[in-house]
Amino acid sequence: MKLALHWQVLIGMAAGLCFALVFGEVTWITWVADLFMRLLRMVIVPLIFTSIVHGVSGIGDGRSIGRLGGKTLLWYALSSFMAIMVGLLLANSIRPGKGLVMPEGVDRLTPDDLQTPGSMADIIQRLVPDNPVGAAAAGDILGLIFFSIVLGAAIGVMRGATGDLLRQGFSAGFEAMMKVTTWVIRLLPIGVFALLARAVSQMGLDVFQQVGKYMFTIAAGLSLHLFVVLPLLFSLLTRKNPVHHYRAMASAMAMAFSTSSSAATLPMTMKCLREKVGASNRVTSFVTPMGATVNMDGTALFECVGALFIAQALGVELSFYTQLVVVLTALLASVGAAAIPSAGLVMIFIVLEAIDLNTPEAYALAGLMLSVDRPLDMFRTMVNITSDSVGAAVIAKSEGEDLHY
Secondary structure, eight states: OOOOHHHHHHHHHHHHHHHHHHHOOOHHHHHHHHHHHHHHHHTHHHHHHHHHHHHHHTTOOHHHHHHHHHHHHHHHHHHHHHHHHHHHHHHHHHOTTTTOOOOTTOOOOOGGGSOOOSSHHHHHHHHSOSOHHHHHHHTOHHHHHHHHHHHHHHHHTOOHHHHHHHHHHHHHHHHHHHHHHHHHHHTHHHHHHHHHHHHHHHHOTTHHHHHHHHHHHHHHHHHHIIIIIHHHHHHHHHOSOHHHHHHHTHHHHHHHHHHOOHHHHHHHHHHHIIIIIOOOHHHHHHHHHHHHHHOOHHHHHHHHHHHHHHHHHTTOOOOHHHHHHHHHHHHHHHHTOOSSTTTHHHHHHHHHHHTTOOSHHHHHHHHHHHHTHHHHHHHHHHHHHHHHHHHHHHHHHHTTOOOOO
């Protein structure tokens, strides 16, 4: 019987820890860890491009989606932004990366090493690439995301055979990139083994006190969003008791936690919404598939906290405008996260690229984060699908539908 991925990852973590304690730093461990990180970075550009174009183009003609599409997009933006702000507040308050002892031979960065914007105008200007292909090649993720959104919107309003052909083509491309990403994620136990062994051999066991602080920050942020922010928004927008909604969605939430996949949980999410919440098929079939692709509250929060954790560990104090770039990039990058297990860990590199934290020491810290990511990924997937379900209920209520509670 094949072990579930989370058990494989836990075994990989334990094996990596034992290996480092017994053998210390071994050359081939570093090679395996670096190779796994390269595989993760390899899928970033094509995954973002196909995912966003596919998701946005799938919304369809503005005249057909009407106010339903507008409400859906507004909910996605609102819930993800609220999640990011929770993460930003906690990361600046708890400062999980402060005081982390880097291994010998790794230099700390200074604020001068970062290419940071000077104003809001600079941030807006950075969104528009001079050359989309050049932006993809150079790792200009903000420019790539902006172009992908514009292209997806253009394809979405195209009619006839050409529009259908393009939508089918990008849908197929997205499925192919999800398959490639799935293959990479299957190597996660090996990658975690190598990353954890390297981290322990280089930094010692003391480093896990700081990783524990980082994990606590992520878990606290997800808990606040799941049990405070989303219920509050639900109550304000539906005038209903959120406890009833959470009871109705309990099966989907449990499945999301166990599978770590919004896509795998989608059938259960739709079933609970239709049968237990009382949302119509019109709302459910539109809101939840889009949500599984572009509405990733937990992922957005994770990316924001992760980027600040790395900056703090490297001794870099991010300015207000740089943190604004983190917020914006985390919001946009969460749209590009595939709805499969641990895909959100790929997207952390997007935020690091946006604030120019694309250095070996930053990647080493990202690897340390990835080695303990599995339980956090399970939690944030549950947050993701809960946000989708709350959004569907809110939109159904606004459309005049009677919910079951």
